[in-house]
Amino acid sequence: MITFYEDALCENCYAVRLLLHMLAVPYTSHFVELYPSRANLQPWFRAITPLAELPVIDDDGVIIAGAAPILVYLAAKHASGTWYATDTPALAQVTHFLTLAERLSATAGAARRHESGFAPTDLSAAHAGATRVLRGLDAHLWFAEQQSQAWLCPTPHPTVADLACFPHVILCEEGGTSRQPYPALRRWCDRVKRLPGFLVMPGVFLTAPPKT
Amino acid sequence: MSAHAWHPIAAARDLPPRHVFHAKLLGQELAVWRADDGYVNVWENRCLHRGVRLSIGLNEGQELKCQYHGWRYASRTAGCTYIPAHPEGAPARRIANRIFPVIERHGLVWSALETPPDDLQTSLPPDPLVLREIAIDAPAAIVEPLLAAYDPPGHGPRPIFFIQPTDSESCVIRGVIPEPPPTDTLALLRLHDAALCALRDLAEQRPAA
Numbered sequence: 001m002i003t004f005y006e007d008a009l010c011e012n013c014y015a016v017r018l019l020l021h022m023l024a025v026p027y028t029s030h031f032v033e034l035y036p037s038r039a040n041l042q043p044w045f046r047a048i049t050p051l052a053e054l055p056v057i058d059d060d061g062v063i064i065a066g067a068a069p070i071l072v073y074l075a076a077k078h079a080s081g082t083w084y085a086t087d088t089p090a091l092a093q094v095t096h097f098l099t100l101a102e103r104l105s106a107t108a109g110a111a112r113r114h115e116s117g118f119a120p121t122d123l124s125a126a127h128a129g130a131t132r133v134l135r136g137l138d139a140h141l142w143f144a145e146q147q148s149q150a151w152l153c154p155t156p157h158p159t160v161a162d163l164a165c166f167p168h169v170i171l172c173e174e175g176g177t178s179r180q181p182y183p184a185l186r187r188w189c190d191r192v193k194r195l196p197g198f199l200v201m202p203g204v205f206l207t208a209p210p211k212t
Numbered sequence: 213m214s215a216h217a218w219h220p221i222a223a224a225r226d227l228p229p230r231h232v233f234h235a236k237l238l239g240q241e242l243a244v245w246r247a248d249d250g251y252v253n254v255w256e257n258r259c260l261h262r263g264v265r266l267s268i269g270l271n272e273g274q275e276l277k278c279q280y281h282g283w284r285y286a287s288r289t290a291g292c293t294y295i296p297a298h299p300e301g302a303p304a305r306r307i308a309n310r311i312f313p314v315i316e317r318h319g320l321v322w323s324a325l326e327t328p329p330d331d332l333q334t335s336l337p338p339d340p341l342v343l344r345e346i347a348i349d350a351p352a353a354i355v356e357p358l359l360a361a362y363d364p365p366g367h368g369p370r371p372i373f374f375i376q377p378t379d380s381e382s383c384v385i386r387g388v389i390p391e392p393p394p395t396d397t398l399a400l401l402r403l404h405d406a407a408l409c410a411l412r413d414l415a416e417q418r419p420a421a
Contacts, residue, residue: 131349139405142344145225146398180234180241180267181347181384183226190231205279208270211229211248 002027005056007034011167012067013055014201018163022197023078068098071160082157093153097161103133104168111175130177141184166192215325218332220374220386222321223342234267236378247287248273254323256310341392345384346408350415352383358411365403
């Protein structure tokens with residue numbers, strides 16, 4: 001059984017929670033409050049992960065830390081060929097968007113933690129960095145739609161790349177970045193929300209079911 | 213940049229079924245959604261109940277449902293049809309959201325904040341090639357001369373450009389190519405996209421203080 005160390009308001013934990021639910025992998029949740037108690041800095045949690053950051057999973061003794069590595073681990077173990085790609089270009093494409101998700105976390109995510117998590121940052125630099133990545137993603141998805149592709153990677157099934165980026169995009173307005181200039185990203189958000197097993201977190205709303 | 217003039221506010225394909233598009237024109241936020249019968253609604257982006265943005269609401273095909281307390285508004289009229297806190301009573305007839313004029317034509321959705329004097333007049337064909345919209349953090353007045361000097365990449369056909377003034381500090385370039393070549397339209401779209409993104413970089417360079 002997986003133990004999932006998480007905080008309900010952490011967007012990187014949300015990415016992992018989404019995949020756990022979409023794959024219907026059973027797990028036990030262990031709540032580690034980031035704010036205000038900063039429970040992640042407690043010695044017992046540092047003993048699990050020296051970096052002392054969420055999310056972390058313990059899969060019967062296998063400890064994996066960080067959203068992207070956990071997503072890759074879970075998808076490769078439980079859904080290789082769908083949520084995770086194994087052929088050469090697709091693997092690189094997935095990795096590309098996993099790194100962009102990290103950049104979003106460091107920009108849009110930092111702005112959100114500044115506004116609502118009492119973690120001060122250089123807000124204008126965070127916004128400028130977020131704008132750069134969001135513009136790139138929006139353009140990428142617009143051209144994907146032109147080619148009848150729904151997801152970040154040109155695969156028929158969504159991949160962990162979509163789940164890694166989604167929390168940062170859907171919560172960016174909490175950090176003061178409007179999604180209004182990014183129509184293709186907004187449509188992609190609707191598609192992610194319609195995936196089986198999708199669940200919300202505070203600040204995330206459902207969309208209407210598809211037309212049948 | 214008149215409130216009485218038609219402006220493009222979205223591409224027609226920006227409005228898939230059951231989606232709510234978030235637009236802005238001359239500082240006015242708009243919730244734009246296509247009903248299941250194809251009709252495009254352009255509404256003030258604000259629920260009459262608590263003022264929450266309707267662009268985060270649910271497009272249920274015939275009605276738009278507010279995300280917060282479930283007030284429902286009918287396509288076309290924007291009249292409130294249901295208030296969950298008062299399940300027994302029909303909402304008063306005067307409860308209707310503010311709607312704006314709309315025309316879907318030439319692959320674009322057009323609107324105006326005040327009633328335009330005339331029908332939309334353009335010489336565009338019904339189904340031109342619509343470029344990706346380019347949102348720019350610079351006023352329309354800065355973008356206009358740059359677009360006038362736009363050099364079509366690859367000696368291709370020159371697009372026709374419209375500038376959607378989103379507010380006093382930003383705008384959106386919407387370009388269409390009236391008679392695109394029959395093949396390689398994706399490559400053509402990419403060429404123009406790259407050129408327009410470079411134009412955006414120029415427009416957003418602020419003069420040194």
